[in-house]
Every structure is written in structure tokens, then in C-alpha cells.
């Protein structure tokens with residue numbers, strides 16, 4: 143049995159601030175230890191539940207955050223950027239289940255710790271078929287395209303509620319409860335990791351209870367940027383159109399193509415979004 147694990151950072155136990163998750167942040171090195179601990183708990187749980195192959199994808203920012211030497215040696219890990227499928231690189235129809243660890247709520251979620259969608263500064267909202275969509279739903283729909291169910295989502299209470307809303311049969315593990323975007327009531331990491339391991343073992347062993355999140359084509363990806371320049375630049379990509387001065391849309395019947403075009407737009411936005419005015 144093959145299990146895929148995507149590990150983000152903002153939803154990891156003990157993490158509440160950009161200083162914890164950005165490479166030059168004051169607490170980033172400690173944040174990596176917490177992230178690695180939550181990831182390893184899911185790996186151990188997957189093997190406890192009967193997996194015989196586990197692939198981990200480091201899914202946060204520079205995508206080389208996990209401390210590989212501290213992970214269970216049975217797992218393989220995808221490290222580094224660039225990669226065209228971003229947070230779901232490596233996931234395909236050969237997997238029996240997907241697990242999202244360290245995930246955070248959709249941009250604009252009240253009480254969602256470090257809530258954002260893909261880019262915290264440049265993106266106001268991402269829409270999938272007209273509905274505001276966080277990373278959990280975007281990536282779950284990619285897994286669903288291959289018939290793979292998301293069996294566990296671990297993160298803050300807000301992302302757990304988000305996952306419960308649209309993922310049938312998913313097990314969720316809330317490792318912290320948001321007070322504000324930058325504060326939370328946190329479980330001790332050891333307690334959080336024990337819960338992740340236990341829930342993962344249970345979910346993997348009973349994975350047939352979870353249903354793949356399948357959407358019917360066509361897939362409509364909308365992005366509301368914070369900048370007219372970013373929107374205008376993205377609209378230069380064939381097939382991407384402006385829907386407002388700061389909004390673009392891309393429509394396709396091919397979900398992996400939607401993900402690749404999204405990644406291209408993120409790369410462009412990071413390049414042209416650097417000019418800013420203050421005051």
C-alpha cells in the first residue's frame with residue numbers, strides 16, 4: 143500500500159508566526175524541528191496502519207525545510223524547488239491515500255492561524271469553480287483526479303473544519319486552536335505528534351471509508367491578486383484572461399494542467415510583485 147504525505151509548515155504544532163516559518167525568521171530553525179516531528183508522526187502512523195511505501199513531499203515555501211536525517215528511514219522525501227506540481231509533486235494514481243500535514247486555512251478564514259492561499263502577500267483569494275478555495279481543497283481535487291482519497295488532514299482547528307466540510311470520511315487532527323491569525327492555543331508538540339500518529343494509523347488502516355474528492359470538468363481557476371500589474375502579467379499567458387483589474391481566470395478540462403498554470407502564475411507574481419509603495 144502506497145501513501146503520499148504533503149507537509150506544509152504554517153499548520154504545524156507550536157507554530158504561530160512568520161518568524162517561525164520563513165528561512166531568515168528568528169525561530170525558523172526550531173520551526174523546522176516541529177515540522178519534521180509532525181511529518182514523522184504521519185510517516186510512522188502510515189506504516190503502523192499498513193503502508194509499505196511512503197513518499198513525503200516538502201510543500202512549504204523553499205521546499206527544503208524538513209530535516210531528512212530525523213525522518214523514518216523507510217520513507218522517501220521530495221526536497222527542493224522548482225517542481226511543476228508544487229505541494230502535490232509525486233502524487234499519482236498509484237497511491238492508495240494522501241495525507242496533508244501542517245496545513246492551514248484558506249485566505250480570509252477568521253481564526254485561521256497564518257491563513258493564506260499559496261502566497262500570503264500577493265493573493266487575496268483563489269477560486270475553484272467560483273468558490274474561495276484554500277490549499278487543502280486545491281490539492282485534494284488533484285488527488286481526487288487520480289481517484290486518491292485524502293485520509294488525514296492535520297493543522298489548526300480552522301483547516302480541520304475546512305477539510306471536514308468537503309472531504310468525505312477524512313480524519314482531522316487539530317494541533318492548535320487559532321485566537322488570531324498570529325496567535326493560537328497550542329498542544330505540546332509531543333501530544334500533537336502522538337495524535338497525528340494515532341489518527342494516521344487508524345485512517346490508513348480504514349482508508350476505504352474516505353472518498354476521493356472528485357470535481358467534474360471544466361475546472362475554473364480564479365485568482366484575485368493584490369496588484370493590477372500581477373493580473374496583467376498573468377493575462378499574457380495563453381488561455382488566462384482578465385476578469386477584473388486585479389483578477390484572472392483560467393478554464394481547463396485537465397486538472398493537472400490547472401495546477402501547472404497556477405504554479406506558473408505564482409512564479410510570475412513573485413517576480414513582478416516585488417515593487418511596492420507604502421504610506
Ligand SMILES: [Zn+2]
Nearest residue numbers: 150246260277
Ligand atoms: Zn501553505
